[in-house]
Amino acid sequence: MGINFISDLRPGLCSNTICVRVSRLWEYRGKNDEDQIKHLDMVLIDEKGDSIYAEVPDDILSKFQPILHEGQIISIRRITLDRAKAIYRAVDNPLMIRLNQYTEIAEPKDPAPDFPKYTFSLTPISELNQYIGNQGAFLDVIGKITAVSNAATLETSSGTIKLRRIIHLVDHSENMIELSLFGPRAQEFDGDTVYEVGRKSLVIAIFVGTSMKQYKGSAPFLSGIAACRWYVNENDVTEIRDFYKCLPIQAEPVKKLHLKNHEEIQRQIETKSLLELREINPFDHVGFKFECTAVIIQVAQNQYWCYPACTTCGSRSIFDGGKYHCSKDSCTGTSIEHRYKVCLIASDTTWQL
Structure with a gap:
């Protein structure tokens, strides 16, 4: 069978070969x-x-995960083409690839020396706020790094412990957005090197696979989890070179931010x-946290034990007009997950509530 391009793919089973680079890979x-x-x-x-998004199901991970690596060029055949997912799309393509037990992957002979490495669709920092709570697609942004924190x-x-690192990104008009990297991404980002380089020269970065979030009482921010990747001062990226040319040669040094660990906060x-x-x-105490030791004496009566929670912000969702809507005014989330919410009555030597 012949070699096809991504634009030639159609829904259903595909036995033809496509030659592609694994531009991004994440678990x-x-x-x-x-x-x-999963x-x-x-x-x-x-x-x-x-470009196109592709997925390896969990039942064939052991076969394909050891041979797939970010950046490699592969020939792949015997794949399934489905409609793209409705939420958190990584690229703008109506189709997605699913590998199956019959899929074959090989190393192509003599791939083009200028085979593309990157794919993204940049959203200006000034337009990010309109995507708060939007789950349709991941966001890709470019900016000058002006500050970076430690990973704390x-x-x-929910009570789980995660790593977090904060990065400040600024555009040509000095619009700033705070980016929070979480979990392994916070650890993988080389903040020390960025800080050292940024003391003497400009640091321009593209972050892909992010989403806009806003929690109660906080400013909007970009969130980077598993799907997030970054390209920092990559000279072979045209958009980074063009961004650099529009900035003054003299740069303000990158600032070092300090994030407290949860142990310090406790x-x-x-x-x-x-x-x-x-x-x-x-x-008078907005944002304050207090600790109290009490004994649970009763489960509150006439209270719901679970509720439909918005998957974007966690607030209660309301079913209306044939679908769910988040009850939070600033959130546009329409998908839910059921969460437990058990109301208890507790007491110490001074009071009970």
Whole structure:
């Protein structure tokens, strides 16, 4: 069978060969980085520069994960073409590839020396806010790095501990967006090197596979988890070269930010009794955290044990007009997951609530 390009692919089974580069490769484990791999994800790019998302299901991971590597050029045949996923699309293509037990992967002979490496669709920093809570596609951004933090442990709302690193990105008009890398991505990003290079010269970066988030009481920010990748001062990326040319030669040094580990934060939390907590004015203590030791004495009656939670922000979703809508005004999420919410009554020597 002949060699096809990505643009030639059609839905269904495909026995033809396509020659592609594995531009990005990541493991999808769900919300918990410690969970088992649910599927292996890739962004593939062909010689013409067209791209497509591809997925290796968990039941054939052992066959294909050892032979797939980011950056390699492969010939692949006997694949299945499906409609692209409705949410968190990595590239703009109506189709996606699923590998199966019959898929064959080989190293091509004499691939083109200028075979494309990267694929992205840049969204200006000034336009990012309109994508808060939007799950349709991942966002790709370019900017000058002006600050970078250490990787610090963070306790999430679900009680799990994750690594987090903060990066400040600025465009030509000094619009700034904060990017948070989480989990393995926070650890993999070489913040020390970026800081050292940024003390004397400009650091231009493209981050792909991000999404816009906003939590209660916080400013909007870009989130980078498993699908996120970055290209820092890559001279073979035209967009980075063009961005650099539009900046003044004299650069402000990259700032070093300090993030506190959750252990440091815990040590600073003040201990209160239930009675003292009852007397606290919440308007005077916005953002404050307190610790209290109490005994659970009862499960609250006439309370729901679970609720439909928005997968974007975690707020309660309301079913209306044939679909779910997030109850949070600033969130446009329409997909849900059911979460437990058990209401308890606790008591110490001062009060019960």
